[in-house]
Amino acid sequence: MQQDLDDLLPRIASGDPTAFARWLAGAERPVRLSLRGLARWVDVEAVLQETLLRVWQVAPRLEPDGRPNGLLRFAIRAAHNLAISEIRRRKTPGVDPAVLERAIEEASVAASPPPHDPLLRAATMDCLEALPPKARTVIMVRISSGGAADDADLARGLSMRTNTFLQSFTRARNALRTCLENKGIDVGARP
Amino acid sequence: MTPEERESLAAALGSAHRERSPSGEIRWHRAFFDLPEEDREAAFDDAAALRVIEAGMDEEGLSSTARAVLARLP
Numbered sequence: 001m002q003q004d005l006d007d008l009l010p011r012i013a014s015g016d017p018t019a020f021a022r023w024l025a026g027a028e029r030p031v032r033l034s035l036r037g038l039a040r041w042v043d044v045e046a047v048l049q050e051t052l053l054r055v056w057q058v059a060p061r062l063e064p065d066g067r068p069n070g071l072l073r074f075a076i077r078a079a080h081n082l083a084i085s086e087i088r089r090r091k092t093p094g095v096d097p098a099v100l101e102r103a104i105e106e107a108s109v110a111a112s113p114p115p116h117d118p119l120l121r122a123a124t125m126d127c128l129e130a131l132p133p134k135a136r137t138v139i140m141v142r143i144s145s146g147g148a149a150d151d152a153d154l155a156r157g158l159s160m161r162t163n164t165f166l167q168s169f170t171r172a173r174n175a176l177r178t179c180l181e182n183k184g185i186d187v188g189a190r191p
Numbered sequence: 192m193t194p195e196e197r198e199s200l201a202a203a204l205g206s207a208h209r210e211r212s213p214s215g216e217i218r219w220h221r222a223f224f225d226l227p228e229e230d231r232e233a234a235f236d237d238a239a240a241l242r243v244i245e246a247g248m249d250e251e252g253l254s255s256t257a258r259a260v261l262a263r264l265p
Binding site: 021022028029033036040041046056142148180 | 198199202205206207208216218219220228229231232235237239241242243244245247248253255256257259263264
């Protein structure tokens with residue numbers, strides 16, 4: 001059965017950050033993946049975060065249209081509009097207009113949140129435990145920062161050079177991904 | 192640019208950390224501009240996979256992107 005994140009809309013609209021956090025847990029991935037076709041020309045992470053902040057601001061004024069996941073559909077349209085606006089504002093060279101048109105069309109396609117995987121947390125923690133201690137530390141430091149610190153600061157905290165930190169992080173992330181895939185969990189980018 | 196340099200730039204771009212301008216606008220990561228265009232989709236795929244792993248490690252199922260957004264709510 002399709003999950004309707006709009007069940008959270010009344011609480012989000014009233015300014016409940018806990019409800020918005022639950023919405024983010026389901027909505028972030030489909031919004032991100034909808035931007036893949038534009039990833040060559042925009043910093044998707046920046047566009048995504050700006051979009052999600054706008055969703056929080058717009059939610060109190062969103063009129064439901066009777067179909068599920070209206071806030072998610074709004075977020076995807078808003079993300080694409082912002083991405084395309086940035087491409088045009090920055091006069092990004094080499095952008096194929098046909099790709100932009102296709103991106104606009106894709107933004108109108110109905111989206112749904114991914115199904116919850118109850119095994120993901122246990123499997124991820126198992127795989128994390130299997131990492132060498134130094135690799136586990138690097139992964140944990142980056143993730144637990146929650147985007148609050150840049151990599152140079154995180155590396156300094158571990159008395160590492162930034163490049164060494166990033167190389168260690170990449171190896172640890174790849175090992176985690178392989179471990180999860182060996183457990184039958186695909187964390188690939190495709191929906 | 193060496194493969195290791197490209198790999199480091201892709202890893203940096205995959206961070207959820209973004210600076211803000213004085214007006215509050217979220218700035219694009221400097222690694223985005225340094226990373227060759229042909230490597231950006233692969234970097235996107237790595238970041239998307241990483242967010243799944245992050246959410247899997249989080250008790251509330253939130254990635255570092257979600258955490259960064261929640262920290263910026265007015």
